[in-house]
Amino acid sequence: MSAGRNILRELKEQVLYLTINRPDKLNALNRETLEELAQQIEFAAQTREVRGVLLTGAGEKAFAAGADISEFATLGPEDGEALARRGQEQVFDAISNCPKPVVAAINGFALGGGLELAMACHIRVASDQARFGLPEVTLGLIPGYGGTQRLAGLIGRGRAIEMITTAEMIGAEQAEKIGLVNYVVPGAELQTKSVSILEQIRSRAPLAVAAAIRAVNASGGREGFETEIREFGQCFGTADFREGVAAFLEKRKASFIGT
Numbered sequence: 001m002s003a004g005r006n007i008l009r010e011l012k013e014q015v016l017y018l019t020i021n022r023p024d025k026l027n028a029l030n031r032e033t034l035e036e037l038a039q040q041i042e043f044a045a046q047t048r049e050v051r052g053v054l055l056t057g058a059g060e061k062a063f064a065a066g067a068d069i070s071e072f073a074t075l076g077p078e079d080g081e082a083l084a085r086r087g088q089e090q091v092f093d094a095i096s097n098c099p100k101p102v103v104a105a106i107n108g109f110a111l112g113g114g115l116e117l118a119m120a121c122h123i124r125v126a127s128d129q130a131r132f133g134l135p136e137v138t139l140g141l142i143p144g145y146g147g148t149q150r151l152a153g154l155i156g157r158g159r160a161i162e163m164i165t166t167a168e169m170i171g172a173e174q175a176e177k178i179g180l181v182n183y184v185v186p187g188a189e190l191q192t193k194s195v196s197i198l199e200q201i202r203s204r205a206p207l208a209v210a211a212a213i214r215a216v217n218a219s220g221g222r223e224g225f226e227t228e229i230r231e232f233g234q235c236f237g238t239a240d241f242r243e244g245v246a247a248f249l250e251k252r253k254a255s256f257i258g259t
């Protein structure tokens with residue numbers, strides 16, 4: 001399988017290393033990047049030699065600073081709903097349902113779709129410099145790639161609602177304390193720690209590991225994800241969404257009116 005323009009890949013000692021490679025845009029997830037990610041996850045799921053996946057971001061600043069906001073400007077409610085549905089099915093759920101363990105090595109900002117990507121992975125290891133947040137409401141949106149569901153699952157509904165509605169960012173230490181990440185390590189140790197977890201899992205029975213992932217994922221149900229997709233789409237019909245995206249692109253503060 002050939003590497004795409006936006007994802008670097010290397011298969012080494014049965015671990016597939018995937019690196020989101022748009023550092024100038026803080027590894028924002030545009031359509032092309034998501035498509036390449038979908039292909040790589042499918043490859044990982046179907047290739048016997050791949051026993052685990054390590055997903056990270058290029059550069060020192062970001063894991064991924066969210067979906068690419070510049071692609072949102074022209075979308076309406078139906079497009080928004082389709083975007084969320086397609087992204088969830090092909091990338092975020094595909095990662096979550098991957099029969100091989102996927103570890104997110106979070107090397108910097110994990111915001112919006114970037115945090116949703118990290119949360120879709122099975123295990124999260126963060127650098128002590130990493131920062132986390134779901135800033136969608138600052139754009140007149142909500143998380144649309146499973147964030148409302150997976151955040152609540154990881155840190156509980158109370159904290160999830162606070163993080164999503166305030167759009168406040170938190171640091172690595174706090175993220176570890178509330179269970180958003182499994183480990184925090186110095187940046188220089190991020191890869192070693194992530195690989196050591198994958199190596200440990202590799203010594204276990206592969207069919208049992210895949211069965212464990214399926215069983216853990218079976219809790220919760222789909223209804224919340226469907227609600228999120230619909231609500232995400234509805235946001236695209238509001239004046240506040242247009243104002244939020246325009247404000248981001250014009251690098252100014254948004255002013256919301258509630259319509």
Ligand code: COA
Pocket residue numbers: 024025026028029065066067068069070109111112113135136139
């Ligand atoms: N979509 C598109 N472009 C993005 C992006 C995103 N989610 N996040 C960052 N970028 C781009 C910036 O527009 C900028 O591009 P430019 O150099 O062509 O102007 C570049 O990446 C660097 O980002 P910049 O904002 O200059 O870096 P910063 O250090 O000042 O701020 C952040 C860092 C993460 C606080 C800021 O980039 C940010 O708020 N990003 C958006 C986060 C977000 O709302 N994500 C949720 C999307 S649903």
